[in-house]
Amino acid sequence: MSNTEGYIDIGTEKLHYLQWGSGSKILLAFHGYGNDAKMFSPLEPYLNDDYTILSFDLPHHGGSKWQDDSLFTKKDLALLVGHIKSIYKVDKVSLAGYSMGGRVCLSIIEVVPASIDKVLLLATDGLTVNIYYYFFTRTWPGKKMFRHMLEHPALYFKIMDLLKKTKLVDAARHKFVMYFLKSEQDRKQLLRIWAGTSDIIPSPGKVKALIKQCAIQVHIYMGAYDKILPPSLAEGFGSGLDTVHLHTLEKGHRVFDHDNAPEIALSLL
Numbered sequence: 001m002s003n004t005e006g007y008i009d010i011g012t013e014k015l016h017y018l019q020w021g022s023g024s025k026i027l028l029a030f031h032g033y034g035n036d037a038k039m040f041s042p043l044e045p046y047l048n049d050d051y052t053i054l055s056f057d058l059p060h061h062g063g064s065k066w067q068d069d070s071l072f073t074k075k076d077l078a079l080l081v082g083h084i085k086s087i088y089k090v091d092k093v094s095l096a097g098y099s100m101g102g103r104v105c106l107s108i109i110e111v112v113p114a115s116i117d118k119v120l121l122l123a124t125d126g127l128t129v130n131i132y133y134y135f136f137t138r139t140w141p142g143k144k145m146f147r148h149m150l151e152h153p154a155l156y157f158k159i160m161d162l163l164k165k166t167k168l169v170d171a172a173r174h175k176f177v178m179y180f181l182k183s184e185q186d187r188k189q190l191l192r193i194w195a196g197t198s199d200i201i202p203s204p205g206k207v208k209a210l211i212k213q214c215a216i217q218v219h220i221y222m223g224a225y226d227k228i229l230p231p232s233l234a235e236g237f238g239s240g241l242d243t244v245h246l247h248t249l250e251k252g253h254r255v256f257d258h259d260n261a262p263e264i265a266l267s268l269l
Contacts, residue, residue, distance in 0.1 A: 003041075005063070008056075008083055010076045016063030020044040020053045025117070026088050027268065028081070028108075029055040032099030032123075033193065036062035040096060042258045046265035051094070054084065058101070060192045068192055073199040077104065078111045085115060094268060096120040098256060099229070102127075106202035113210040119218040120267050123229055123255045126202050127220075127237040137198035146194070150187040157181070172227030204237060211241055218244045219267035223251040 007014040018037040021027075021044060029040040037055040047053060059066035066072070084093055094117045097105035102124025109116055135142035149156045160177055163169035169177075180190050211218060220238065222231040231248045238244035245267075249255050256264060 003044075007065075008080060010072075010079060011070075013059070013067065013070055013072075014065040015059070015080070016057040016065070018055045020055070021048040021051050023047065023050040023052055024090075025051045026084060026090050026093040027051045027053045027096055028084065028093050029053060029096040030058060030098070030101030030104040031055070031061070032101050034061075034189075035098065035101075038062075039098065039256070042256070042261035043096070043265050046262055047268060050269060052088065058104070058193075059196050060189065066196065068196070070196065071199055072197050074107050074111045077108045077200070081108060081112050081115050091115070092117040094118040094120070096122070096268075097124060098122040099253070100125050100197070103202060104200055106204075106207050107200045109207050109210055109216065110202050113214045113216065116214070116216050118268055119216060120264065121218065121220045121234075122264070123223055123226055123253050124220060124234070125229060126204070127229075127233040128204055129201065133194070134201060137194050138201070143195075147191065150181070150191050153181045153187060170227065176228055208237065208241060211243060215243055219247065219264075220244065221247045221249055221255050221264060223253055223255045224248050225250075225252045226255070228253060 004019045005017065006019070007016055016037070020041065027047065031037060031039045037057045040053065040055040044053060057064040059072045081093060085091065092115055095105040095108060097103070102121040103126030105119055105121060106126040109119065136146040137143065157178070160169065160174055164171065164174040180186055220234045222229065222234050224231060231246065234246045238246050249260065
């Protein structure tokens with residue numbers, strides 16, 4: 001596998017990307033929280049002839065150069081797609097996103113639906129509005145509480161342990177929260193990423209209407225054992241949409257790997 005890399009300027013910020021393939025179609029890929037652009041490399045052998053893949057490092061990930069106080073917005077996503085269409089001289093691009101990257105893809109559909117060909121979503125976020133994420137990143141009391149939680153985690157460890165003990169929070173969510181709060185570095189990174197991407201919250205109803213209006217082909221792969229983003233979210237999202245296809249895999253949240261890359265790549269061919 002060979003690849004090239006580069007940067008796309010978004011205002012004063014720079015998104016780093018890896019490029020694979022030599023096909024005439026363009027695929028923009030977006031990883032999940034804590035991952036980087038390399039995660040989509042398993043698709044390259046199967047899409048190489050049909051697609052040129054541009055896999056991006058999201059802000060505060062990988063090689064991207066993004067200031068802590070700079071917000072990554074839906075307007076930035078529209079600019080990104082416009083840049084790519086101009087550079088590669090195409091009318092439409094396809095999208096792939098894993099987890100948080102799926103939320104990016106859904107937001108792109110929301111702002112430039114006529115520019116989208118096919119969409120591949122893997123264990124995707126954004127199929128419904130996450131009220132906790134919205135509260136902690138888009139409201140004044142939520143932002144204040146979130147910062148306090150990250151600066152004084154010991155108190156919240158005790159609260160989460162109590163919620164788990166009383167079964168008000170299940171084991172999967174308890175593990176999820178504790179994982180991201182375990183070290184000072186992890187907490188700072190969480191604050192940086194959540195605050196920086198807080199504008200990237202798609203409106204599921206609007207996105208569904210645009211998918212139907214533009215007849216966008218969407219394939220969603222969800223893990224049967226994913227407790228945080230279960231397949232039921234995709235079932236609800238795809239209801240009534242003939243061009244949305246749900247695939248449930250015998251996995252947890254990590255639904256994408258080298259073994260199932262051939263099957264998943266077929267969705268885009």
